[in-house]
Amino acid sequence: xxxxxxxxxxxxxxxxxxxxxxSTKNNVVESTTSTNICSPSPIDxxxxxxxxxxxxxxxxxxxxxxxxxxxxxxxxPLNAPMLPVFVYGGPSTGKTxxxxxxxxxxxxxxxxxxxxxxxxxxxxxxxxxxxxxxxQKNSTNGYSSxxxxxxxxxxxxxxxxxxxxxVKSLKENRRKSKSxxxxxxxxxxxMVYLIFDxxxxxxxxxxxxxxxxxxxxxxSMLNIPEVGLIFISSTxxxxxxxxxxxxxxxxxxxxxxxxxxxxxxxxxxxxxxKLYSSFLDVVLRPxxxxxxxxxxxxxxxxxxxxxxxxxxxxLAIVPNEDLKRKLFSNLQPHISLFLNETFRVLSQSSLGxxxxxxxxxxxxxxxxxxxxxSDELDFHMSTSAKYLLxxxxxxxxxxxxxxxxxxxxxxxxxxxxxxxxKPSEMAKGQKEAEExxxxxxxxxSFPLERLLAIFQCITSVAEDSLGEEVQEEDSLEVEGQNNxxxxxVLLQLSTLCNANFIVKGGTCPLEGxxxxxxxxxxxxxxxxxxxxxxxxxxxxxxx
Amino acid sequence: xxxxxxxxxxxNLIRSRLCNPNFIFRPLCDSxxxxxxxxxxxxxxxxxxxxxxxxxxLGPRGTGKVAVLELVLEDLLLEYxxxxxxxxxxxxxIRLNGLLHSDDNSALKEIxxxxxxxxxxxxxxxxxxxxxxEFMIAMLRECGLAHKTVVFVLDEFDLFxxxxxxxxxxxxxxxxxxxxxxVFIGVSCRLDADQLLEKRVKSRFSHRKLLFLxxxxxxxxxxxxxVLSLPVDSNLPHDYAMEFNAKLHSMFSDERFRQIIDSFxxxxxxxxxxxxxxxxxxxxxxxKLSNLSFExxxxxxxSLQRQPKMxxxxxxSILELxxxxxxxRLEVKEQNSYxxxxxxxxxxxxxxxxxxxxxxxxxxxxxxxxxxLQRGLVCFADGRGRIQSTEFRPVKLLxxxxxxxxxxxxxxxCPAILQKLAA
Numbered sequence: 001x002x003x004x005x006x007x008x009x010x011x012x013x014x015x016x017x018x019x020x021x022x023s024t025k026n027n028v029v030e031s032t033t034s035t036n037i038c039s040p041s042p043i044d045x046x047x048x049x050x051x052x053x054x055x056x057x058x059x060x061x062x063x064x065x066x067x068x069x070x071x072x073x074x075x076x077p078l079n080a081p082m083l084p085v086f087v088y089g090g091p092s093t094g095k096t097x098x099x100x101x102x103x104x105x106x107x108x109x110x111x112x113x114x115x116x117x118x119x120x121x122x123x124x125x126x127x128x129x130x131x132x133x134x135x136q137k138n139s140t141n142g143y144s145s146x147x148x149x150x151x152x153x154x155x156x157x158x159x160x161x162x163x164x165x166x167v168k169s170l171k172e173n174r175r176k177s178k179s180x181x182x183x184x185x186x187x188x189x190x191m192v193y194l195i196f197d198x199x200x201x202x203x204x205x206x207x208x209x210x211x212x213x214x215x216x217x218x219x220s221m222l223n224i225p226e227v228g229l230i231f232i233s234s235t236x237x238x239x240x241x242x243x244x245x246x247x248x249x250x251x252x253x254x255x256x257x258x259x260x261x262x263x264x265x266x267x268x269x270x271x272x273x274k275l276y277s278s279f280l281d282v283v284l285r286p287x288x289x290x291x292x293x294x295x296x297x298x299x300x301x302x303x304x305x306x307x308x309x310x311x312x313x314x315l316a317i318v319p320n321e322d323l324k325r326k327l328f329s330n331l332q333p334h335i336s337l338f339l340n341e342t343f344r345v346l347s348q349s350s351l352g353x354x355x356x357x358x359x360x361x362x363x364x365x366x367x368x369x370x371x372x373x374s375d376e377l378d379f380h381m382s383t384s385a386k387y388l389l390x391x392x393x394x395x396x397x398x399x400x401x402x403x404x405x406x407x408x409x410x411x412x413x414x415x416x417x418x419x420x421x422k423p424s425e426m427a428k429g430q431k432e433a434e435e436x437x438x439x440x441x442x443x444x445s446f447p448l449e450r451l452l453a454i455f456q457c458i459t460s461v462a463e464d465s466l467g468e469e470v471q472e473e474d475s476l477e478v479e480g481q482n483n484x485x486x487x488x489v490l491l492q493l494s495t496l497c498n499a500n501f502i503v504k505g506g507t508c509p510l511e512g513x514x515x516x517x518x519x520x521x522x523x524x525x526x527x528x529x530x531x532x533x534x535x536x537x538x539x540x541x542x543x
Numbered sequence: 544x545x546x547x548x549x550x551x552x553x554x555n556l557i558r559s560r561l562c563n564p565n566f567i568f569r570p571l572c573d574s575x576x577x578x579x580x581x582x583x584x585x586x587x588x589x590x591x592x593x594x595x596x597x598x599x600x601l602g603p604r605g606t607g608k609v610a611v612l613e614l615v616l617e618d619l620l621l622e623y624x625x626x627x628x629x630x631x632x633x634x635x636x637i638r639l640n641g642l643l644h645s646d647d648n649s650a651l652k653e654i655x656x657x658x659x660x661x662x663x664x665x666x667x668x669x670x671x672x673x674x675x676x677e678f679m680i681a682m683l684r685e686c687g688l689a690h691k692t693v694v695f696v697l698d699e700f701d702l703f704x705x706x707x708x709x710x711x712x713x714x715x716x717x718x719x720x721x722x723x724x725x726v727f728i729g730v731s732c733r734l735d736a737d738q739l740l741e742k743r744v745k746s747r748f749s750h751r752k753l754l755f756l757x758x759x760x761x762x763x764x765x766x767x768x769x770v771l772s773l774p775v776d777s778n779l780p781h782d783y784a785m786e787f788n789a790k791l792h793s794m795f796s797d798e799r800f801r802q803i804i805d806s807f808x809x810x811x812x813x814x815x816x817x818x819x820x821x822x823x824x825x826x827x828x829x830x831k832l833s834n835l836s837f838e839x840x841x842x843x844x845x846s847l848q849r850q851p852k853m854x855x856x857x858x859x860s861i862l863e864l865x866x867x868x869x870x871x872r873l874e875v876k877e878q879n880s881y882x883x884x885x886x887x888x889x890x891x892x893x894x895x896x897x898x899x900x901x902x903x904x905x906x907x908x909x910x911x912x913x914x915x916l917q918r919g920l921v922c923f924a925d926g927r928g929r930i931q932s933t934e935f936r937p938v939k940l941l942x943x944x945x946x947x948x949x950x951x952x953x954x955x956x957c958p959a960i961l962q963k964l965a966a
Contacts, residue, residue, distance in 0.1 A: 070846070073826040080555045081562040083822050088851075090858050090918065153643035153653060200917075214642055220609075221640060225562055236851030239919045244642075245604050245732060247815045250823060251849055256858040258955075289861040289901060289956075291911065340903055343910040442882070442935030503932075519932045 040134030042170050043185055045109035045192070047100060057105050061098055062268075063261030067254055071102055074250060075228070078189045084219050084229040089254025091234045092295040096197055098254075099232065107188045109170070114197040121211050125155040128194065132162035152214050156221055166192055167226045191226045194218075199233040199240075209242060216246035256292045259284060266298060274318045279308050282328050283335060290342050300342050307334050377527050385492045386528045387462065390536065391455040392502050392518035393525040396443035398541040400450060406539055407457040445505050445515040448493075455489065462532065549783045550833035553773055554825065560770055561822045564610040565617070567814065570769045571607060571762070572614055578753045582728075583615045585751070589726045590623065590634055590692045595718040597727035597748050599700065602755025604732045605815025611755075612696065612728060635661050636694040641702025647710045650703075651675040658682050680717055687722040700729035704739040711740070715747035757812035763804065764795060766814065770821065771835065783833070790834050803840055810848065823847055852942050855918050856950025861901055862911045864957060865890060868965045870921065870940050871947055880924060880937040883912055897960055909934065 058065060074085050087095050103110050111131045118124035126145035130137070135146040149155050170190045196215060202208050214221075219229050229249070233240075237251055257265065263280050270276040283304060287297055308331050309315055319327065381389070398406065496502045497516075505515040529536035560566050572579035582598070589596045600608040616636060623633050637657045644650040652668075655675040659666035662682075670678070686693050695714060697703055703711055718725045727748075729736065740748060758766065771791055773784040794800050807820055824843035828835055859867070869889040873881045887905060894902040913933070915921050924937040942950075948965050951957045 074823075076558060076826060077551050077555060080558045082558070083562060083819060151643075151649060153640075153649050156640075156643055157656075210642065217642065220564075221643075225559065234917070235919050236849075236855065238851050247605055247819070250819060251847070253849065253854060255854065290903065290907060291862070291914070292858065292860045293914070340907055342903075342907050344906065442884075442931055517931075 042109045042166060042173065042187055042192075044134045045111060045131065045166075046107060046185065046187060047104035047110075049104065051107045052101065052105050054105055057098075057101055060101065061094055062264040063257055064094055064098060064254075067252065068098060068102065070252055071098070074252070075102070075106065075193075079191060081191070081225040082228045084216070084231065084249035085252055086231045086233065086237050086249040087252045087254065088233045088236050090256045090293065092293050093254040093256055095232050095234075095254050099195065099230065103193070107186075108191060108193065109166075109187055110193040110195055112195045112197065115201045116198045119201070120205065121152070121207055122150045124211075125149040125152075125158075129155075129158055129162060132159070132166060152210065156214075156218075160222055160224070163192060163222065163224055163227055167224065170226075191228055193228040193230060195230045195232065197232045199231050200235040203240070209244065212240060212242060213244040213246055216240075216249065220247075257294060259288055262288070262292075262294065262297065265294060266301065272316055272318075275309070275315070276305065278319050278324050278327070279305055281324075282308075282331060286335060286339060287342065290339065296343065300338060304331075304334065304338050307331060377531055381528070382492070383532060384459075384489065385496065386532050387459050387534075388451075388455055388489065388492050389496060389501055389518075389520065389528055390525060390532075390534060391451055391458055392446075392496070392516065393520055393522075394458075394536075394539050395446040395451050395454055396518040398539075399444070400446065402541060403450070403454070406541070407454060443517050443519060445517045447513050447515055449513075451493075451516065452489065458534070462534070546783065546833050547830055549780050550828070550830045552779055553783075553787065553833075554828055554830070556773070556777075556779075557771060557825050558822065561818050561825065564607070564815075565613055567766065567770060567818060568607040568610040568614065570765055571758075572611065578755055579611050579615060581753055582611060583618065586615060586634070586692075586694065586726050587619060587622075589724065590619065593687075593690060593724050595723060595725055595727075596751075597715065597718070597729075598751040598753060599729045599731065599737055600753050600755065601731055601734050601736060603757065603813055605813035606755040606757060607814055608730045608755050609696075609698065612730070616694065633690070634692045634694060636696055638696045639698065639703075641697065641699030645702045645705060647706075648672050650710045651679065651713075654679050676713060679713075683717050683723040683725060684720075687720075687724045690724065693723075693725045695725060695727045697727075697729045700731040701733045701736045701739060703729075704736070704741075708741050708744050711744045712747075715744060719747060757808075758814055758817075760805075760808075763808065763817065766817070767795065767804075767821075768792075770818075771825075787834060794835070794837060797837065800837060800840065803844055807844060820844070820847060852920070852946055853950055853953065855920055856942070856947070857954055858918075859915065859920075859954070860911065861956060861958065861961075862903060862908065863915050864951065864954065864961055865893075865901060866908065866912055866915065867920065867940070867942075867947060868951075868961055869893065870938070871944055871965060874940060875944075882937055883909065883934045886912075886938070893964065899958075899960060901958075 058068060061068065071085075071087075074082060076082055087099065089095055100112070111128055113124060113127045113131070115124065118127045126147070126149055129135075129147055129149060130145050133146045135141075137143045137145070147158055149158060167190060170187065170192070173187065174190070199215075202211055202215075205211060215231070219227070231249060236253075237248060263277065263284060266280060266284075267273050267277050279301075283301065284297075287300065291297065308327055311327065311330055317323075394406075493502065493516075497504055501518065501520050503517045503519050505517050526536060571577060574580075578600075582600075585596050585598055588594065600612065602608055616634065619634055637654055639650055639653060644653050651672060652670070652675055655670065655678050656666045658664075658679065683693065714727060717723060718727060733739070734754075737745070737748070737750065737752065768791075772788050773779055775781060775784050775788075777784075808817070811817075820840075820843055823846060824839040825835065827839040827842055829839075856864075856867075866886060869886045870881075873885060873889055878885070887908060890908065891902075893899065912921075916923075920941055921938055922941055924939045940947075944965075948962070951962050951965055
C-alpha cells in the first residue's frame, strides 16, 4: 500500500508545480490575486505530473488487468459520454489508486473529493465547487470557499453553472490549441469527470437519506452529457439501498488480491527481491489465514522481515536452499508470536527502544513481540486519574451490594472475610460458570456518587502509604481529611470519558442522574494498579 | 484502419444515444393512444384554449416519464413558433425536484429564480418567503394576461407531499383563478401519489393520471433496433454501416440472444435498466472486430447481475469465516441475542473439540470481526446505540445460512472442518 500511496502524494505537490510550469507569467499573476489572466484553467483539473503509458499503468498494478480494462471500456474513447459507474471492493484493493493513475494516463480533467476529508454535506459541496472554480484556499482569502453552499438545491444550481462553464472553456481550448501549435500540456477531450470516494462513510451522516439519493440521481438532474460520474466505495452497492430509489450505477468489482498477486506486490521495491520472496514463501500463507488486506500484511511483515534477516551478515545475498532452511528454523518461533499480534500497532516508545538496543540482550525483553507485554503503561496519567480509573473499574466489575464489605469507611480492604466451608468441586464449577456469565454480560454501570465513594476509600488508603514515604509534604495537609488526590475529580472524570476509558450512559429515568460504565480491559487496570502499587486483586469481586 | 476509425465513431454515436433519454423514448411517441399524445393534448389545450390543467405522471423509475414530457414540450415549442415573444417561447417550464426543494422556502425561492431567469429579471437572494410568493402570484397573473402558459413540473412529487403541503396548495390555488394559464404536472414513482394529498389540495387537483408501464416485448425489440442500428446516410462509411446493421438484425433473431433479453427483462423490466445493459454491452465492443457480437451481451449480463454477498464471502480470510460459522452455530442454537464475547466462547469450544490449527488471540479475532462488520456481513442488533464497547453489543448475521454454506464452498481455501461445522 505504501508503494501505491506515492503517486497520490505527488498529485498534491505537483499541482502547484504544474500551474507554475504553464508559463513564467504565473509567478507574477499569483502574487496579484485580482488579475487572473491565464493561470486558472482546466489544466488544473488534470493529474499533476507527466501522463503515463498504458503499459506503465498495467505494470504498476499487478493482478488488476481485467479491472483496468473494464474501466477503460466504461470510460470509453475520447468524448464518449458515459453512465455513472460504481467501483467497489474491499479496503486497500487499489480502487482509488488505479482510478487516479488511469486519469493520469488518459489525460482528462477530473474533480476528486473524498467523503472522509469532506465529512459533512457542506464541506463536500464546497470542495467540489472550489475545484471547479480552480479556487485554492490560502491565507489571502482567509481559507474560505469560493461560495457558501449548504443546501442541495444551491449545490445543483452552482454545479450546473460551473460545469457548463468548464465544458465551454474546454471546447474553446481545443479550438485554440488547433490554431496555435505550442502548448505545454494539452487536455484530451471535452469531458469532465466527478469522482466521489469513500462513499460508504456517507451512510453514517445525519443527512444521508437526502445526500445519497442526491448523489446517485445527480446525472439525471444535471442532464449534461459531457459530465461523467464515478463513485468509489468499500462496501457493495446493496448496502446503499434506501427507501428513496434511483437507477443503480454500473457496478465494477475489485476482488481482494489472491496470494500470487500479494506476493508480486510485496516483492516490489524491496532491496533484495529473492531474499524477500523466500521470506514470503514462509510467512505469506499462515498470515493470509488471518487477513488478506494488503496494508495490514505489509505492516506486520516489516518487523518480521527484520527478525528474519537477523542471522544474516550480508543483506544482499541470494539465499540457497540450505540458507533458506536455516532462516526458516530461526524464524519459526517468532511466527506464532506475530500471528497473535497481527493487528497490534507498535507504540512510539517501544519502537524507539527497539532501535536503540539493537543487538544487546535485554533479559526478559529478548523477543520482539513481548515488548508489548511489559507491565508498564506506555502512556502517562496523573496519579489521581489512575486512582479514578481503578475506582471506575472496580465499580463496574463489582456488584453494588457488596461495596460495604469491600470498602469500610476507613479504607481498609475486605480481608476479614467470613470463613466458609471449602466448596465442593461441582459447586466450584458452577460458580466459575456464573462468573463467566457475569463477565460476558459486560461491565456494569454505576452512578457518579458510587464512583466518588469508592475513590474516596481507595485514596485514603493511598494517602496513608504516601504519607509514610514522603515526610516533608506536611504543607499539603491543609485541613482535616483534605486529600491532595481529591482535587478536580470531576475534571479528571471528563478527561477519562474523552479518552474512552469511561463511557457515559443514559440517565436512569427514576433517579435522573447519569450513569457511567468503565470499558477498560482487566489487563490495563492491572497495569495501572501496579504503577501506583495498589493491590487490585484484593478488591475485585470473585464469587 | 478505416474500419477501426469507423468502429470508434459508431461506438461514440451509440454511446451518446444511450446517454440521451430523449432519443431513446422517441419511438414510444408514435402510436396515437400513447402517453405522449395524451400529454401533448393536455398541454396544447391549455395553450390554445387558455385554460388550466393538472396531471400526474406515474410509473416505475426509468419508464420515461420525464423524457416523454420533455419531448412534448420540445414539439410544442416547434409547433407554435409564430407566437414567440421577446422573452422566450409561448410555453415555458418551471422545474422543481422533490429531493432538493421539498422545503417550502427553497421551493418558492427556486420558482422565483427560474421566473427571473426566464424573463431576464434580477433575482435577489435576500427575498423572503412572502416576497417570493407575492412575486409568483403576480407573475402568474401577468403571464396569463400575456397568454403565456407556465408549465410547473414537479419531479419526485411524493416528496412534496410531506409536511403541510403549503406549496402544493399555493400553486394549485393560484391556478384556480381565471387570469392564470398554467399546467401543473407531477411526476412520481409512487403509484399512489395522489392518495398522499391533503383534502384541500386534492379538491383543487384534477385527478388526471397517466400511467407509464414497462415496455412490452415488441416495444423492446423496436427500441433495440432504434438505438443500435447505425444511420446509413451519416458520415459513417456506407458499407460498414450496412454490414453492422445486417449483423445486428441477424443477432436479433438468434434464439440465445432472445433468451438473454428475456431473462434480463424478467429481472429489471424498465427501459433505463435496459439502456444500462446495452451501454455495458456496447462498451465491451471489440474495436478490431468492429461489430457487436453475442459475447458482448453475455458478458454484460454477468457483469451487471452480481451477487455482492457471495463476493464478500469469497474475499474473507479463514479467520473471518470461522467467526461467521460460530455466529451461525449460535443462531442455530436459537440464542436470540448474543455478543462478540459469546462468539469467542463458541470459537474456543470449537478449537477445544476439534483441535483446529487456527486459534488466535482475542485481539486478532476482534479485528477480524471489525472487518466483517465493515463489509456488511454482520451488524449490530441494537441500532445505533454506542454505549457499550464492540465486544458486548448484540450482533447478528446479515446473510442466510444457505448463502453462508454456498460461500464456504466457493471459497478456494476453506478448510473442510468449517464446511462440516456449517452444515
